[in-house]
Amino acid sequence: MEIKKILCFCGSGLGTSFVMEMNVKKVLEKMGITSVEVEHSTIDDVMPGAADLFICGADLLPNALKAGKAIGLENMVSIAELEAKLREVLG
Amino acid sequence: MWGVLNFIQQVLSTPAIFVGLIALLGLALQKKDPQTLVKGTIKTILGFIVLSSGAGVIQTAIIPFGELFQLAFGVQGVVPNNEAITSLGLNEYAVQTASIFALGMCANIVLARFSRLKYIFLTGHHALYMSCLIAIIFSIAGLSGPQLIIVGALLLGLVMSLFPALMQPTMRMITKDDSLALGHFGSCCYWLSAQVGKIFGRKEGIRTTEDVKFPKGLSFLRDNTISISIAMFICYIVVAGVAVFSKPAETAAILNEENWVLYSVIKAITFSAGIYIVLAGVRMLIAEIVPAFKGISEKLVPNAKPALDCPTVFPYAPNAVLIGFFSSFVGGILALFLLALLGQWGIGAAIILPGAVVHFFCGATAGVCGNATGGIKGCVLGAFIHGITVTFLSAALLPVLGSLGFANTTFSDADFTIVGIIFGNLAKMVNANIVTGLVIVLYLLPIAWNFTFARKHQTN
Numbered sequence: 350m351e352i353k354k355i356l357c358f359c360g361s362g363l364g365t366s367f368v369m370e371m372n373v374k375k376v377l378e379k380m381g382i383t384s385v386e387v388e389h390s391t392i393d394d395v396m397p398g399a400a401d402l403f404i405c406g407a408d409l410l411p412n413a414l415k416a417g418k419a420i421g422l423e424n425m426v427s428i429a430e431l432e433a434k435l436r437e438v439l440g
Numbered sequence: 441m442w443g444v445l446n447f448i449q450q451v452l453s454t455p456a457i458f459v460g461l462i463a464l465l466g467l468a469l470q471k472k473d474p475q476t477l478v479k480g481t482i483k484t485i486l487g488f489i490v491l492s493s494g495a496g497v498i499q500t501a502i503i504p505f506g507e508l509f510q511l512a513f514g515v516q517g518v519v520p521n522n523e524a525i526t527s528l529g530l531n532e533y534a535v536q537t538a539s540i541f542a543l544g545m546c547a548n549i550v551l552a553r554f555s556r557l558k559y560i561f562l563t564g565h566h567a568l569y570m571s572c573l574i575a576i577i578f579s580i581a582g583l584s585g586p587q588l589i590i591v592g593a594l595l596l597g598l599v600m601s602l603f604p605a606l607m608q609p610t611m612r613m614i615t616k617d618d619s620l621a622l623g624h625f626g627s628c629c630y631w632l633s634a635q636v637g638k639i640f641g642r643k644e645g646i647r648t649t650e651d652v653k654f655p656k657g658l659s660f661l662r663d664n665t666i667s668i669s670i671a672m673f674i675c676y677i678v679v680a681g682v683a684v685f686s687k688p689a690e691t692a693a694i695l696n697e698e699n700w701v702l703y704s705v706i707k708a709i710t711f712s713a714g715i716y717i718v719l720a721g722v723r724m725l726i727a728e729i730v731p732a733f734k735g736i737s738e739k740l741v742p743n744a745k746p747a748l749d750c751p752t753v754f755p756y757a758p759n760a761v762l763i764g765f766f767s768s769f770v771g772g773i774l775a776l777f778l779l780a781l782l783g784q785w786g787i788g789a790a791i792i793l794p795g796a797v798v799h800f801f802c803g804a805t806a807g808v809c810g811n812a813t814g815g816i817k818g819c820v821l822g823a824f825i826h827g828i829t830v831t832f833l834s835a836a837l838l839p840v841l842g843s844l845g846f847a848n849t850t851f852s853d854a855d856f857t858i859v860g861i862i863f864g865n866l867a868k869m870v871n872a873n874i875v876t877g878l879v880i881v882l883y884l885l886p887i888a889w890n891f892t893f894a895r896k897h898q899t900n
Contacts, residue, residue, distance in 0.1 A: 360801065361664050361719055363565040363726070364624075364749025371731055391719065392663050407755035409662060425752045426620050 352418075352439060354386045356400035359409070362391030369404055369425060376432045382439065402438060404431075455534030456492075459725060460485040462542045466732035480728040487724025488534075494717030495527030498849075501711035505676060506848035507694050509791070512682035515783055516790040519675065519711075520834045520852035521797055522569045523718045528847050529572040536575035540592035541568050545733045547597020547883070552737065552744040555886035560737045561600035561623040563749045564726035566853075570596055570625055573856050574863075580842040581867030581875065591876045594883040595863065601886070603627040603855055604747035610634040613812040614756050623747025625855035626802035629826045633806035636825055637818025646815040649760040649807070661765070664719075664797070665712045671796035673708035680704045715797075750805040757808045763816070764807015764823035768799040771827020778828075779835055792834045794827070798852035803827055826854075833857035840864025 355373060359365035366389035373387050388400070395403060395416045403419040405412075410421030420434045451457050463484035467477050502519065509517030530537060544567065552558050561567055574592040583591060604621040607630060611622050622630070640646070661667045680700045683691040695703050737744060754761050772794030782788045803823050810822025830852060837857045838845040841864075851857055867875045 359749070359751045360662060361565075361797075362723055363719065364563040365751040367564070367723075367726075367730060368562055368746070368748055368752075371734060390723070391665075391716075393665050393716070406751055408751075408758040408761060409754075412662065421755070423755050424615070424617070424620070425755070426746060426748065 352385060352401040354388070354400040355402045355404060356395070357387070357389040357404045358392055358395050358413070359389075359405060360392060362389060362394070365406065365425060366390065369422070369431075372426070372428060372431055373404060373435070376428060376435055379432070380436070380439070453535055455530070455538065456485045456488040458535050459488050459538045462538060463728040463732075466729055470732055470735055483724050484728055487721045487727070489721075491527055491530065491718050491721025491725060494714050494719075494721055495524075495531060496714075497717055498524045498527060498711060498714030501672075501707045501714060502848045504694055504707060505679065505711075508676075508679045508683045508691065509848075511687055511690055511694070512679050513780075513791065515780075516846070516848070517679065517793060518790050518834070518838070518848055518850055519672070519793050520795040520830075520850050521715065522566075522852055522856065523715050523722070523797075524711075524849040525844065525847065525851055526569045526572045527714075527718045527721075528849070529576050529844060532844075533572065533575040533579060536579065536588060536592070537568070537572045539589040540574055540596055541571040542729075543589060543593030544571060544596030544600065545729075547593050548600040549733075549737050549740055551597055551601040551883075551886060552741040555601070555890045557601035557605050557886050558741065558744040559601050559604035559621050559623070559747045560734070560741065560744045561604065561747045562730065562734060563623040563625075563747070564730040564733070565722050566623070566625045566749070567596065567600060568722065568726065569851070570599065570856060570859070573851055573860050576842070576844060577840050577860055577864035578867060578875075580840065581864065581872060583867070583872045583875070587872070587876060591879045595859075595879050598879075598883050598886075599625075599855065599859060600747075604745070606631055608745075610809050610812060611753070614753050614808060619745065620752065621745040621747035622750065622753065622805075624750040624802075624805065624853075626750065626798075626805060626830075626853040627855050628858050629802065629829050629854035630806050630809045632829065633818075633822030633826050634809040634813045636822040637810040637812065637814025639821075640814035640817045648815045649757055649763055649811045649819050652759065652816060654759045654762060661762075661800075664800070665716050667800055668715055668796045669709045669712040671794065672711045673704060675793050676704035676708045677701065750801055753805060753808045757811050757819075760807040760811040760819045761804040763819050764804040764810070764826075765800055766803075767820045767823035768803025768806060768827035768830075769794055771803075771824040771829075772799055772831050773827075775828045775831035779831070788835055790835060790838055792831045792850075794831070795852050798830055799827060802830065802853050830854050830857070833861065836861050837864070840868065 357366040357369035370389040403413040407421035407423050413419035460481045464481045467480045607622040607627050684700045806826035807819045807823040810818035837860045
């Protein structure tokens with residue numbers, strides 16, 4: 350399935366997910382992908398259909414997998430980890 | 441001419457428009473295209489209006505709670521929650537808060553550029569809540585106008601740099617790396633938890649939280665709105681229950697003759713709904729401002745560390761997160777009884793209930809910190825002491841909040857309460873100008889140190 354929308358999320362959807370969103374945008378730009386929409390929100394908004402790919406901290410990955418395809422990050426500021434995992438999914 | 445000036449003054453004193461203008465300025469500084477300018481400005485104003493309406497929803501749930509608590513136990517009952525108190529504080533101090541917020545971020549960049557405190561505090565919502573706290577305590581102490589905004593901004597910039605620095609040694613132990621800083625205003629108690637953990641020490645082979653099996657089924661509690669609803673329901677049902685059996689007539693009037701159990705369910709979830717709306721509003725409000733802050737700071741201080749929200753440390757010890765939450769919650773309940781006991785002896789006037797969010801996020805983080813220095817014992821004891829400490833700090837903050845001290849909600853996380861207690865009481869005791877001078881000196885100290893002692897030390 351083609352990924353058109355990515356949702357980064359954390360507990361209250363304010364701090365961590367926001368930083369992840371900014372990093373995802375940075376990585377996508379670097380990969381030359383412009384057609385993907387990136388947003389951030391709270392765990393309440395994580396449900397099937399809300400996005401094509403969910404990104405969160407590794408501790409919340411089980412919650413995310415219930416809603417669809419997901420990536421869990423160990424180090425949330427590591428651009429390298431994010432890029433590697435994104436490349437794996439986006440191909 | 442007079443009409444124009446009057447109009448400008450009105451624009452600047454309409455909070456929603458004022459925050460929109462700040463976003464517009466931030467976007468213009470980044471040379472964004474006109475579409476983005478319009479979209480970003482409107483979204484920011486929208487965020488502010490959503491936030492204010494959330495405050496209204498919270499009040500419909502928290503005001504009857506306060507009345508029932510008063511009826512049942514004869515004292516003031518307070519549910520500490522940063523979002524709730526900030527949304528109420530903004531009703532009165534919005535322009536001051538927004539100004540302190542914007543200038544405070546500049547003050548943070550200046551400190552990162554010219555001192556050894558190289559941290560950029562990226563947790564926008566916490567910076568916003570801290571701005572609100574500072575605006576409240578300094579306004580009550582009699583500061584106003586440009587003086588209030590400048591002193592407030594310097595203080596905000598200072599704490600945005602100082603608290604991540606305090607946490608950095610612990611962060612290195614948690615992440616085994618030095619690239620990440622913690623930007624979350626609960627630092628003082630995380631630090632305390634890490635020190636408690638050191639009692640047990642992190643020797644080779646010590647049992648950490650990640651070595652034990654912990655029921656995974658509890659992870660649904662990571663859902664914010666669910667845990668707030670449950671905690672609030674427990675508080676409500678106990679209070680309404682005591683009220684309904686001890687003073688049925690008065691209680692029925694508050695409940696509008698509704699069934700007390702049903703009433704508790706609806707009001708508890710209404711409170712959670714209010715928090716949800718406020719969070720959505722805050723998210724929109726800071727959506728344009730934080731990336732601008734990040735972009736500008738990366739240009740001006742490329743070697744600064746980003747200080748991030750507390751869930752960044754959660755993946756390093758997922759079990760410590762849940763154990764920390766429970767330990768801290770138990771500490772909060774114990775502190776509640778201690779406060780009630782002190783109240784019996786005439787010390788202190790309010791009961792602080794265990795707020796779900798503070799134990800949830802800060803308790804969890806305290807658990808991760810305690811675990812990093814002292815394994816599972818450090819996690820349990822550190823988070824437990826965290827839970828007791830934040831409860832007493834919230835109680836001690838109430839008198840400096842003026843009329844907002846009677847709002848049945850208050851700030852919860854340790855750094856808010858500590859900054860509030862120290863500077864609020866100081867500003868009350870001495871005059872406004874002395875506090876101004878003191879804050880300026882404190883702010884300049886790290887910069888002066890960098891250019892004098894630290895430099896000498898380096899050349900030697």
